[in-house]
Amino acid sequence: MVLFDRWYRSDASLKDDPDDELVNLLKGERVGKALDLGCGQGRNTLYLASLGYEVVAIDKSRVAILQLMEHGKVLGFNIECETCSLLDFQFGEQFDLIVFSYVLHFILQRPEQISILYKIMDYTKTNGIVFIKVPLTEMMFESLCLKKGLLNRVFTHSNYDWEIIEDYVKLTGDKKDFEVNVFIARKVG
Numbered sequence: 708m709v710l711f712d713r714w715y716r717s718d719a720s721l722k723d724d725p726d727d728e729l730v731n732l733l734k735g736e737r738v739g740k741a742l743d744l745g746c747g748q749g750r751n752t753l754y755l756a757s758l759g760y761e762v763v764a765i766d767k768s769r770v771a772i773l774q775l776m777e778h779g780k781v782l783g784f785n786i787e788c789e790t791c792s793l794l795d796f797q798f799g800e801q802f803d804l805i806v807f808s809y810v811l812h813f814i815l816q817r818p819e820q821i822s823i824l825y826k827i828m829d830y831t832k833t834n835g836i837v838f839i840k841v842p843l844t845e846m847m848f849e850s851l852c853l854k855k856g857l858l859n860r861v862f863t864h865s866n867y868d869w870e871i872i873e874d875y876v877k878l879t880g881d882k883k884d885f886e887v888n889v890f891i892a893r894k895v896g
């Protein structure tokens with residue numbers, strides 16, 4: 708992932724706060740085991756660790772993972788970090804929370820996007836939560852944007868039952884012209 712390695716290397720400081728929707732969602736939730744897929748420098752991973760979650764964080768960018776390990780060390784968190792592609796990840800356990808923020812549009816084939824979503828569903832514990840944010844607006848050449856409703860359809864037609872907690876489109880960016888789908892679901896069975 709040359710592009711992301713270069714980008715992270717250009718500035719190792721933690722660039723962003725955790726997602727607001729994640730912060731709001733977790734108020735009152737019991738902590739447990741979390742997975743941050745495509746974690747980048749780990750703004751969400753570090754937030755989850757600060758709440759007491761046991762976090763596994765994976766990203767294809769080795770540079771991002773090294774930076775996350777460094778930030779985690781400074782803050783005294785014990786985070787399980789792995790350099791790995793989302794196309795390959797495998798675990799022997801399920802998670803109470805899976806975070807997948809601003810990553811899905813970088814998976815450039817629709818069937819691969821869908822198969823990652825199915826893996827996410829398999830790796831979620833019953834009563835666990837999936838938190839996804841994905842741009843719907845084309846942001847760069849190397850991105851495959853989703854249409855609103857796709858996440859909902861894939862989850863609703865899976866082998867599991869889901870309570871869709873949130874599914875809306877939010878305008879973000881300086882000019883408020885960038886559409887992002889916020890999708891949060893709980894596995895009920």
Ligand SMILES: C[S@@+](CC[C@H](N)C(=O)[O-])C[C@H]1O[C@@H](n2cnc3c(N)ncnc32)[C@H](O)[C@@H]1O
Nearest residue numbers: 711745746747766767768792793808809810813
């Ligand atoms: C825009 S960043 C988002 C990082 C983080 N989720 C956040 O919200 O701050 C996208 C991240 O996805 C990672 N990524 C893209 N494709 C990937 C893949 N196939 N496997 C693993 N990570 C991937 C990139 O390395 C990058 O760190």
